[in-house]
Amino acid sequence: MLSQQKADDDLLKVYGRVIAIAVVLVLLAIFGVRYLNTTSNIGGRSLEFEHNRFLNVLAMVRSQWLASGRPHQMQLSWHNMVSNEASSETSDHDTTSTDASMSSEVINGDADADLVGTDNWISLSDQGWPIIATNNVQGCERLWGQLLATNVQELNITVDYQPDDNICRYYSGSKASLSYQLQTGRVIFLINAG
Numbered sequence: 310m311l312s313q314q315k316a317d318d319d320l321l322k323v324y325g326r327v328i329a330i331a332v333v334l335v336l337l338a339i340f341g342v343r344y345l346n347t348t349s350n351i352g353g354r355s356l357e358f359e360h361n362r363f364l365n366v367l368a369m370v371r372s373q374w375l376a377s378g379r380p381h382q383m384q385l386s387w388h389n390m391v392s393n394e395a396s397s398e399t400s401d402h403d404t405t406s407t408d409a410s411m412s413s414e415v416i417n418g419d420a421d422a423d424l425v426g427t428d429n430w431i432s433l434s435d436q437g438w439p440i441i442a443t444n445n446v447q448g449c450e451r452l453w454g455q456l457l458a459t460n461v462q463e464l465n466i467t468v469d470y471q472p473d474d475n476i477c478r479y480y481s482g483s484k485a486s487l488s489y490q491l492q493t494g495r496v497i498f499l500i501n502a503g
Contacts, residue, residue: 355464356481359457360498363487366456367439367494374437385429385455431455438494441477446470449477452489 374383434440439456441448449468450461461468467480479487488497
């Protein structure tokens with residue numbers, strides 16, 4: 310009888326261990342699924358963060374436009390991440406700005422000496438909203454770079470231009486999109502929860 314009790318105790322210990330392992334595996338599976346769902350939403354969260362930055366920069370540009378007397382072009386005062394080649398199309402002022410920035414780079418011997426964005430000229434609509442220089446996807450990509458000083462490729466953002474509505478649309482996977490209406494300055498951020 311003693312051996313039967315010992316066998317029952319051993320069997321209960323084994324069952325207890327099996328149940329404990331099963332509970333741990335279920336918890337790991339739940340956390341694993343949540344983690345995978347979280348990582349798939351990172352692109353949407355990144356675009357959500359950029360959406361807030363985009364709105365803040367638009368407000369700053371428009372207030373600077375109002376304070377500057379409503380010009381059709383304005384120089385943005387931050388480091389330009391857009392190529393000099395594309396910026397030379399934007400303004401006649403750009404040639405002197407680029408020459409000045411190149412001379413400061415030569416004087417300092419540093420290619421990153423242009424910390425004030427002397428060649429970051431942006432065109433503005435009659436209502437003071439930033440507009441694109443070329444009506445295509447590259448114009449929308451360049452506008453993003455001018456306003457946010459980041460590259461859409463680095464953020465894995467897909468860009469689309471809708472010429473009928475004059476809208477630049479930025480997508481982050483299938484989870485989020487940001488639309489910027491060039492003439493009205495309206496920004497629409499959508500995130501797909503499903």
